[in-house]
Amino acid sequence: MKLSEYVECDATELASLVRAGEVTPVELTRLAREAHDEVNPRVNAVVEFYEDAETVAGEDGGIFHGVPFLRKDIGETEAGRLQEKGSRLFKGCRSDTDSYYFRRAREAGLRTIGRSATPELGSTVMTESFLNGITRNPWDLERSAGGSSGGAAAAVAAGITPIAHGSDGGGSIRIPASWCGLVGLNPSRGRISGGPNNQDASFGLSRAFVLCRTVRDMAAALDAFSGPHAGDPFIIVQPNRSYVEELSQPTGRLRVGVARTSWGTINLEPEVLHAVEATAELLQEMGHMVGDIDPPYEPIEYSRRAFARANASANFLEMAARAMGRTISADTLEPVNLKWYEFGRDLPLSGAVDLQEVLRRMRFSVGEAIHAFDILLTPTMPVVAVPHGGIYSATHPTLSAEESAEADTAICQYTGVFNVTGQPSVSLPLSQSSSGLPIGMQIVGRFGEEATLVRVARDLEEASPWSYRQPMIRAGNLKLERP
Template sequence: MTLPMSWDEWTRHDGTALAARVRKGELTAAELAKQAAAGIAKVNPALSAVVEVFEDAIADPGSNGANPDGPFAGLPFLMKDLGPTMKGRLQEMGSLIMRGNRATSDTFLTGKFRHAGLNLIGRTTTPEFGVCSSAENPAVYITRNPWNTDYTTCGSSAGSAATVAAGVVPIAHATDGGGSIRIPAGVNGNIGLKVSRGVFSLAPLMSDLTGLVSIQGCQSRSVRDTAAFVDACRGPAPGEFMPFWTTPEPYTEMITRDPGRLRIALSHQWGEYRATPQIATELARVGKFLESLGHHVDYALPDLDFPAAFEAQTACYVSNFAQVIGNMLAARGLDRPPADLIEPVNIRIWEAGRHNSFTERARMQAVFNTTSRGFGDFFEQWDIILTPITALPTPKVGTTEYLTISDNPSVADWFGNLWRNFAFTPLANLCGIPAISLPLATHEHGLPLGIQAQAKQANDGLLLQLAAQIERAIGGKWNSGERPGVHVTNG
């Protein structure tokens, strides 16, 4: 099969550059889709990252609703198999019980994607209902890390992260309820922004208030692609339950300027959860680098009750996911989750959370409030808090303590295991603040280690400005210019 570009040329382009070539008439959206489909065919046998390719969207992007006049001009885009729905397409959420589940309509954000010129060409893997840290159930699929296929991609935006890292597409859909954009970005060497509340709509099924911790977004390999994605896809649906906010100028313009001198706090221990010495050393090295860019860097930490915050976050997940599972059961006329169709930890989460009272939920909300105020006070003195994305090295495939196929009888203990590794990401969801993972460091086993920057509510643009400043300073060479072992340019 003759492709429009060599793989080296393909991966030298980000999404913005490919869209520019389409607008100039040098390439067509159909040619881009054909190349992306060939990339999936090339790497997916090793990675198991893409569930389904939409052949009609490859053959004719216009028929798939991609607006040719949108900023992305028909760029191929993979959708995580969770969250926004596509009319007539399957959405199976990584679960056996959802096999054959076909959406009857587009959600509001799906329409925004199409209007932005994104050609939605397929579905990527996710753990069941997005609950755990890896898309890894042998009965469904096992998604592997392109840097070393013995290791997991983490999750829950597993397949999207792997395909972007492997050079298949420059940008893909992701979601984040506690780190599910940033964690896989961090362990796959991508850029992953979790926006503030009030940016991307969850309509019509949820709002930012009912969803509370869930955020939409993307995986990418360039800061300007992430900035363009937010610019094009943000905004409220009619009847939103809470206000959405806008920026004085588009992020694509804002990132062309360096930020001023920032006050950057480093931290590698949150409550009882502490990064390994090697990860702490990598964080310190990145701190020195930011000092060389002119920023003030020191160690500091918000004054929070960390144990209470993590307990409240666990309570939120348990009650949220119990409701999700309960709704699925009700739609199927079932009284309880079938053990052969729903994974063991998710059944235990349903059992633990299905009778949660309003009083318990209000107690949780009170901790959300005090935690958010604590971060708010901290950001009066500091512009950024910088942490590693994970506290521990990336797990190998088959590390069941992090998976919903675990036999751990205690839901609380199972979540405690997650927090030991993924402590630094979920409180941004709890507080609704922005956070970005940048591929600036390396684990002791050689896999990428994301460094996370967090800022106060609605300071998403500042995070993107800092990321763009870093990107310019390193000559665009994220991951020190290295590429994963499984990559479209290999073989």
């Protein structure tokens, strides 16, 4: 297999080629290395390509047999491997725990060959840090790949691997999926176990999954990673059939709520609104009942959750620093995260109780506002990928904690709310700006109904395919400038 052929295949196709004996897992790992060496100096998506990548474990015969995979440098862990969380505070740290997530990855046949970049502590919508530098968008190197799973997104978009680990606590899978032209699902709360040591992470706001290029890879990944484990705080309703089987099931007629207005202080760019209108029209042509939905929450509601959790975050950092024999200072934390630490350190311990009440009220009010619809259609982001730096970066030298919370609330206006409600939501690369930048559309389902999202996403992929769109930087066919 040539590199130009490797980058054209999704994970499902690569696994089928391995099972057919047309290529071996080691050959795929070598191709991933070749792709990495070609494009990573340009995009800075991968912070470590394992020296022993050709010998990493992965069960034969799994749904992703032999497919190269990347681990985001925060969240789920591999025992013995570095996990530095994009931060100088954690530089050189190794995990002693294998997450259930990566046990399932190996059972599915995935070969984890390295670590992808994340902003410090996964805290911002831009993947840039003092530790690892700036991760660049393969569609336009002057723009952000998004965050916090920006390294994963840039790597998949540029062709290093066809699928990669991501996590989402406020949009961190869907944001980079939107800006890098990928499929990015944030599953229902409880669908993917965070065990054995991180169940229901971040007060239930954060979930792990993948970034990929096709809906069938998304469905297969749901089959690979879903399922409860002992110690999980609750067991979500289990699917009636495999998610891959859902790809051949009828969708039925759905009630679709369409967000045509801003849900925050940033207005929709005209091209983003046009993409919403076009997608709504497409869904209506498919026979669905389409109606408008007003903003289901006030931005201040979402901002409060950041302030309420600040004390818990500060306590975590203090305990981690103490365990490592390190100190928290401007030499170990980036400016904005240091300000959040100082802000949270001085808050009362009752903040955790306050947070739970903030989340409860928001879940209730949003639930009532959207109950009449089976799915929602929103922009994933109100704008296309933004230039590097500025108010969305934790490296900003003068931004206060309050200002960063306001900026985050504004740009994550369509994503973070569904981390609070726990509903599944997927960003699909259904449109493109006049300058060639991807525009993601978000489809939101009812709690526990990933199957509905699989079917709707399949329909949209068939009706408005995106595989022909290619970024400027892509392994095997590297373009030095946009044509």
